[in-house]
Amino acid sequence: MALIDDAARTYELDRRHVFHSWSAQAGLDPLVITRAAGSYVWDGEGNRLLDFSSQLVNTNIGHQYPDVVEAIVEQARRLTTIAPQHANDVRSEAARLIVERAPGDLDRVFFTNGGADANEHAVRMARLVTGRPKVLSRYRSYHGGTQTAINLTGDPRRFPNDAGNAGVVHFFGPYLYRSHFHARTEAEECERALAHLEQVIELEGPQTVAAVLLEAIPGTAGIMVPPPGYLAGVRELCDRYGIVLIIDEVMTGFGRTGAWFHSATEGVVPDLLTFAKGVNSGYVPLGGVLIGDRIAEHFAQRPYPGGLTYSGHPLACAAAVAAITVMDHDVVVENALGIGQEVIAPGLAQLAERHPSVGEVRGLGVFWAIELVTDRDTRAPVAPTGGGSPIMAEAVRTAKSLGLLPFTNSNRIHVVPPCTVSPQEAQEGLDILDKVLSRVDDLVDEANKG
Template identity: 45%
Template sequence: MNKTSVIQEMDLKYNLHSWSAQAGLNPHVITKAEGIYFWNEEGERFYDMSSQLVNMNIGHGNKKVIQAIKDQADKLPFIGPAFALDVRAEAAKKVVEVAPANMKKVFFTNSGAEANENAIKMARMYTGRYKMFSAYRAYHGATYGAANLTGEPRRFASEPGIAGFVKFVGPYAYRGPIEFKNEEEASKYYLTLLREQIEYEGSETIAAIFQESVVGTNGILIPPKGWMQGVRDLCDEFGIMMVCDEVMAGWGRTGEWFAVNNWNVQPDMITFAKGSTCGYIPLGGVLVNGKIADHFNKNTLICGLTYSAHPMGCAAACATIDVYKEENLIQKSKEMGVVLGEILEEMKEKHASVGDVRYIGLFSAIELVKDRNSKEPLVPYGKDPDGIMKKILGMLREKGFWNYSHENIIIVAPPLIIKKDELRDAMKIMDNVLDFVDEMMDE
């Protein structure tokens, strides 16, 4: 038995892999990663075209972040969250400084799901209300509270759910019930639905409206013009907290430090994780505005985690934020996003299987359909009975292009360090595989 087989056998014997039936799994054994690439034991190289789980924004193997973690491990690897610490204070300051201007303090967690869990509690404590609104096509995490916020099928394992979690239909113009003339008309339609639901549920009972600033895994659904400001206005009118989940969309992914900056809107809270340390050490957090920060000066914050503001996570965050600035990655994301958008529009024009493409910065989706006129998705919602999407991903991976799909949608979100020639070369693989999808549709 070769080394790869031994490692894989041990992995499958002792590990439970997420979102999978364990029988039949065949995980690659990964040996190294650098920049936008990673390699398996057989020496096969893959373009990391989803930044792993849309978190490796600065790419693999960044020496500055690795050194910061090493230095902190030598200095003080852990001290409880009740203590003040140089790196803990510095990380909080750096996060707040790049956040929207109304954000004043941060509560550090270990992940995006934990960030959303604590934002739920903060919204309830601050408002004295209990209902949480969130969208159907949304993912906010798999822990119990975050799973109840989640609107797509991964929430089902956590149901029956917690009282007070209410789902609304967020904007998805491509699959809207009517043909909208423009983005503003789409926003008006969906905001009308949201207002009605707020009134039907009793506005005085609603603590917060949660939404992904840009819906991530569920299709890169970019808010139409007027939507974000419309939600802000509704929250202000009814005294509801506006909470933006930036776990995936934050940290330069959309060409801005935080995605809400694209619409000049200031939420009451922002949850984040992934790109804050780019996976080098787990870290997440909840940013709160001045009013909420002031509230918890006088009222007890009933939130606590053993590893909140972990020193090594904070060290990684400080270094990661420095890398974003020193390598100008926020602007690079915006510039390379233009290139990616041009490539995707060309693919949409060329391939009959591509119903729609959506992109903002280096955050994009290719929506596959059986028929462009009817917009019938390539696979039904929540199902892939014939393994079609799995087959498409398999073909991409055979050619060295690693990413993931959700429903009938292929996600493309490479590291922000990707160069133009690397992006074009990688997307040629996608182009070739879409030729196969077109042929499959004609059979």
């Protein structure tokens, strides 16, 4: 009873005083979370839910990992905070561990508080190095909620914040299921998407383009894994025109796709790589920019005009050191890869066969999307891009009632459990999704009968 009373007070105070992101405040009904452990969270009524969202796709090692919690506590006892102009041991060690796992010559780290400001600083660096104003980024992308980052974003959340004066030009990336290029194969999609990007560069004027910014795999926008050769093709275009390549691995980095960084599996080394989320599973806010030689050399004798009070905060870096150490010791990256190949991929394929509301499933590791449609032939989505629908709302309600906390966006359910998820937990989630999709099938059938 005390737990329920405490949850009720938490809810009351939240609704009275907390201003939530991305939401109209009056209609909110936030779920109260009282505790978490591993792959599970508990709500204010004591119900346990399997966290198939990893919150915002960031708790890569799950909740409350003891070694990481203890590292934060120990660091707080020893050195809670220090200004970023001073060297400290955990920041130095975190930087070493991160660059050792990064591709190519990315051997310096500028630490930030999260992914949005990492992208902001990466773009600033690119503009300063090239002396050019424009940045190209793709439609169907997300790069953060700060001013430059939201203008770089290619989903509808950009619209209210976009005055068209941020020096950002959007282009179409590869997405075979809803191909802008009328492609029938991955090879065609790749070739035509690269030709489109080159045309955009030429029409904008290569001498005006500072950077191309891409998510290694677009995350919130739909987990569209780029076809083989696409990232390498973008790298070649950037080299040809003297453009800085920035790859955003905020969501894909640190095990999510079954690799430390997805760009490395494609053999691509960007000039700048941004990260956050999984670097310490979000236990303390941390992000950063991995910097290659071209950018680092520019600032060897020139001051970089940027910084943050909490850059490389000791508590955040201690959490990163502990989290990366845990990921090595417990082969977490390999677990994510294996779970994806052996449990999630075949399980989702079976769900797609059984449920006519499933248009496509796609992903890698523990990073998957189920695209829901009202008609497989027309591929009409059950909800508009950037919006919701009664069908999606019912899917979320059903999932929670069955003990699953889902991640949804537009017409998709994303399957993004922690990288530490066990085969049994992954199968538990898929079994619940089977029931959720049966409910979606019924609602789609009712809607189509009208």
